[in-house]
Amino acid sequence: MSNHRYLPMTEEDRKEMLQVVGANDVADLFADIPTKVRPAAPMTIKPALKERDLLKHFTELSNRNVSTKDFPSFLGAGVYDHHIPATVDAVISRSEFYTAYTPYQPEISQGELQAIFEFQTMIAEITGMDLANSSMYDGHTALAEAVVMVAGHLKMKKQRVLVSDTVHPEARDVIDTYVLGPRLNVASVNESKGKTDVSDLKEKLDDDVCAVVVQYPNFYGGIEDLKAIREACDESGAMMIVKSNPLALGVLTPPGAFGADVVVGDTQPFGIPSQYGGPHCGYFATKKALMRKVPGRLVGQTVDEDGTRGFVLTLQAREQHIRRDKATSNICSNQALNALGSSVAMTALGKSGLKELAVHNLKKAHYAKQQIENAGFTIVNEGPHFNEFVVDVGSNVVDVNKKLIDKGFIGGLDLGRFDQANVNHMLVCVTEMRTKEEIDRFVKALEESK
Amino acid sequence: MRTKEQPLIFELSRKGRKGDSLPELDVPEVSVEELLEDSYIRKEEAKLPEVSELQLVRHYTALSNRNFGVDSGFYPLGSCTMKYNPKVNEVVARMPGLSHIHPYQPEEQVQGALELMHELQESLAEMTGMKEVTLQSAAGAQGEWTGLMMIRAFHEANGDVERTKVIVPDSAHGTNPASASVAGFDSVTVRTDERGLVDLEHLREVVGKDTAALMLTNPNTLGLFEEDIVQMAEIIHSAGGKLYYDGANSNAILDKARPGDMGFDVVHLNLHKTFTGPHGGGGPGSGPVGVKEDLVPFLPKPLLIKKEDQYTWDYDRPQSIGRVKPFYGNFGINVRAYSYIRTMGPEGLKQVSEDAVLNANYLMKLLEPYYDVPYPQYCKHEFVVSAKRQKDQGVRALDIAKRLLDYGYHPPTMYFPLNVEECMMIEPTETESKETLDEFADALIAISKEVEENPDYVLEAPHHTVISRLDETTAARKPILKHEQ
Numbered sequence: 001m002s003n004h005r006y007l008p009m010t011e012e013d014r015k016e017m018l019q020v021v022g023a024n025d026v027a028d029l030f031a032d033i034p035t036k037v038r039p040a041a042p043m044t045i046k047p048a049l050k051e052r053d054l055l056k057h058f059t060e061l062s063n064r065n066v067s068t069k070d071f072p073s074f075l076g077a078g079v080y081d082h083h084i085p086a087t088v089d090a091v092i093s094r095s096e097f098y099t100a101y102t103p104y105q106p107e108i109s110q111g112e113l114q115a116i117f118e119f120q121t122m123i124a125e126i127t128g129m130d131l132a133n134s135s136m137y138d139g140h141t142a143l144a145e146a147v148v149m150v151a152g153h154l155k156m157k158k159q160r161v162l163v164s165d166t167v168h169p170e171a172r173d174v175i176d177t178y179v180l181g182p183r184l185n186v187a188s189v190n191e192s193k194g195k196t197d198v199s200d201l202k203e204k205l206d207d208d209v210c211a212v213v214v215q216y217p218n219f220y221g222g223i224e225d226l227k228a229i230r231e232a233c234d235e236s237g238a239m240m241i242v243k244s245n246p247l248a249l250g251v252l253t254p255p256g257a258f259g260a261d262v263v264v265g266d267t268q269p270f271g272i273p274s275q276y277g278g279p280h281c282g283y284f285a286t287k288k289a290l291m292r293k294v295p296g297r298l299v300g301q302t303v304d305e306d307g308t309r310g311f312v313l314t315l316q317a318r319e320q321h322i323r324r325d326k327a328t329s330n331i332c333s334n335q336a337l338n339a340l341g342s343s344v345a346m347t348a349l350g351k352s353g354l355k356e357l358a359v360h361n362l363k364k365a366h367y368a369k370q371q372i373e374n375a376g377f378t379i380v381n382e383g384p385h386f387n388e389f390v391v392d393v394g395s396n397v398v399d400v401n402k403k404l405i406d407k408g409f410i411g412g413l414d415l416g417r418f419d420q421a422n423v424n425h426m427l428v429c430v431t432e433m434r435t436k437e438e439i440d441r442f443v444k445a446l447e448e449s450k
Numbered sequence: 451m452r453t454k455e456q457p458l459i460f461e462l463s464r465k466g467r468k469g470d471s472l473p474e475l476d477v478p479e480v481s482v483e484e485l486l487e488d489s490y491i492r493k494e495e496a497k498l499p500e501v502s503e504l505q506l507v508r509h510y511t512a513l514s515n516r517n518f519g520v521d522s523g524f525y526p527l528g529s530c531t532m533k534y535n536p537k538v539n540e541v542v543a544r545m546p547g548l549s550h551i552h553p554y555q556p557e558e559q560v561q562g563a564l565e566l567m568h569e570l571q572e573s574l575a576e577m578t579g580m581k582e583v584t585l586q587s588a589a590g591a592q593g594e595w596t597g598l599m600m601i602r603a604f605h606e607a608n609g610d611v612e613r614t615k616v617i618v619p620d621s622a623h624g625t626n627p628a629s630a631s632v633a634g635f636d637s638v639t640v641r642t643d644e645r646g647l648v649d650l651e652h653l654r655e656v657v658g659k660d661t662a663a664l665m666l667t668n669p670n671t672l673g674l675f676e677e678d679i680v681q682m683a684e685i686i687h688s689a690g691g692k693l694y695y696d697g698a699n700s701n702a703i704l705d706k707a708r709p710g711d712m713g714f715d716v717v718h719l720n721l722h723k724t725f726t727g728p729h730g731g732g733g734p735g736s737g738p739v740g741v742k743e744d745l746v747p748f749l750p751k752p753l754l755i756k757k758e759d760q761y762t763w764d765y766d767r768p769q770s771i772g773r774v775k776p777f778y779g780n781f782g783i784n785v786r787a788y789s790y791i792r793t794m795g796p797e798g799l800k801q802v803s804e805d806a807v808l809n810a811n812y813l814m815k816l817l818e819p820y821y822d823v824p825y826p827q828y829c830k831h832e833f834v835v836s837a838k839r840q841k842d843q844g845v846r847a848l849d850i851a852k853r854l855l856d857y858g859y860h861p862p863t864m865y866f867p868l869n870v871e872e873c874m875m876i877e878p879t880e881t882e883s884k885e886t887l888d889e890f891a892d893a894l895i896a897i898s899k900e901v902e903e904n905p906d907y908v909l910e911a912p913h914h915t916v917i918s919r920l921d922e923t924t925a926a927r928k929p930i931l932k933h934e935q
Binding site (some may be wrong): 004006007008009013014016017018020021022023026028029030031032033034036037038039042043044045046047048049050051054055057058059060061062063064065066067068069070075077078079081083084085087089090091093094095096097098099100101102103104105106107108109110111112114115117118120121122124125126131132134135137138139140141148168170171173174176177180181182183191202223227249250251252253254273274275276277278279281291297298299300301302303305306308309310311312314315316317319320321322323324325326327329330331333334335336337338340344345346347348349351352353354355356357359360362363364366367384398401402405408410413414430435436437439 | 455456457458459460463467468469470471472475476477478479480482485486487489490491493495496497498500501503506507509510511512513514515516517518519520521522525527530532533534535536538540541542544546547548549550552553554555556559560561562563564565566569573576577589590591593594595599602623624625627628629630631632633634636637674675677679680702704705706707708711712713721723728729730731732733734735736745750756771772773774775777778779780782783789791792793794795796797798799800801802804807808809811812814815816821827828830842851852855860861863864866875880881882883884912915916917918919920921922924925926929930931932933
């Protein structure tokens, strides 16, 4: 074949190189593959496309999707439509970052290592915790890893985990899979009026419970009473694990201030596009006492031989490439590039910008809630919320959303997909991206779609 | 003279500066106190840095200048497949209909995305010889764990609950035994013999009624094809176990040997290795898992299927191990991998493996007179050399790696696999030219001469990086994991 643009080897090169290695033919190099396992026929995948045809093909695939750039979206539930500053893409497109591997050689990876160190600092600040790691796959797996870490820390003497029904149902699904390995027992704490039923929690808490898992703001947008939950945990010696939208913590008291043992979540609201659900970026923050149990990579500050400040991967005795079967987790690749993108977004916001953005979300969502209520809809749960709330739209949400898209809106989440009892319940998310005009038109469209 | 240190972004901060701008609030003003109870209102702001946009850009540009990627230079990091990351992949992944779609949009709004995923699943199934593929796993290690959980569910469904052990070769990636533990298995190590291959006799000894699976990388981490794979598959299968294929090294076998034909039951692939997802300084990756027919019922849910020309998510899978990741996996990385597969086509991918293997053999041959090559037979996409000879002169493999930095190269994977003394594992990949390999070999040869003539200079390396060797002991003993403000 003629040379592919990614393959520099010429026929001439090939001949010379084969001569050096002492082979007649490339086939000689594969002679150790038993004939029996060689493919009988060439693989049947689609033929190669030249770059212009490839772009055409992808444009066509892209155009067959409804983008949240084309229609105002009221979907949230863990993936949010926020402004992404232009600086984010400028930084993560620098190939010194995006084409690098994990920083195993610190002398030529100081840029990545320092960026991660800064990310760890920002996450610790936002959550109010002692320390944070370099990232996890996403918020849900970070939560599941937190459960496994806490159970392991308590030496498996306590084998039960209580997870509130107000935690994202898919996060609960992920926890249920992760606990199969260490054989932990997971039980639910009831939801009451959109929040964790603290009296039910107290009833279920006993000496066997290693961790209580809540979300703040929770799946339905409600703001949990972390103080009461912490007190309940203390009575039985359970640890409190909190999953948090980090943007909400711009305005809400951070879980660290309520004594959370582990705080996890996803930094997607900071500079990461929705991308049909991934890759996003899990974060993992905890207390000093649990530092040596943390899963994943940690970057630490140190000095070089001349006393100059530098950064290295540290506490690696926790990790799979050193400890193998005794490692605290099997995680290897994480979400470094997205952590970098989120660092840029957090830096762009800065101290006052984070708060301001959180407040905009809070106020716009409350405005939308008020308008929807004024239009005669029932808001399912009372009480404060951040940028999400549940509306009873009076008929099947799936049908309502079909009408809404015809009117130019991507409607909220159909809660019926998780519980048949809630087919009329829509989880509505309103971020700073939604203008007053869009919100007003959306309310009108909702009325017409009943 | 080294360049001065780059301040932390927090050290550049001055009160009142901003790098972003919010529009005016256009809804009626209400106070936060009216919306939230006082105990929920954050009193002390998170101390994020306050810098202007140019300061931000300069800071991260300065950091990028202190970093080394594939675009910066040769990166022969063994088992990591640091090949060229095509630019067009970045363009397509940023198309609005692929980048800005929400995972909870109704299926009819995202048929293009679903078609792309389905095409990718089918291509990967064809390349690996598997029946079905899931794209849900986030990376290689998660793929391993996902695969082992399916194997466990399979045995349990057969009432076979005593299978508690997973056999792992001593040359395996660290994630293999770690994933086995996380999936609730004990791992058993099988030795490598003098050929550099799994010791079949030892395998026969360790296999038994308690064997759940054998995890294997083929070619293995020494870069050698496990040529006894047919016998190994028979040993494991006749004991009732399953074969797990770690796809980290699949760059060597495209259209040469499919794991399914070798007898493997489960396969994961690292789309951020063989299929050019950029490594991003440590992720995000993507680790799809393929299975043979008898394991299909256990795949994570939901599973993407095609029904009368429409793509749809199938949640009705009662035997599924459940969900391993939110939503549908790392879609953005899967888009890049599909773009790469469509760019190469079947002939291109076959050429990839042939060139990768020829490059590795050529480089090994160039180095053989100067460094010990413990396994001199033809290698696949990577090979190992040992700095045993240099160690006798007082210079360790680590020192050679540090000296390579001065020559402008990223060093190989060091001290791995564990069964080779002073090991350097070298994977050139197919996207490197002969000239690059010649120059790299020249550098390693020059260093081998320096070891003889001026060992102290090598011991003190690196000399030309922004920073010299770092005190890792103190970093671990007295950890500083964040900046105190």
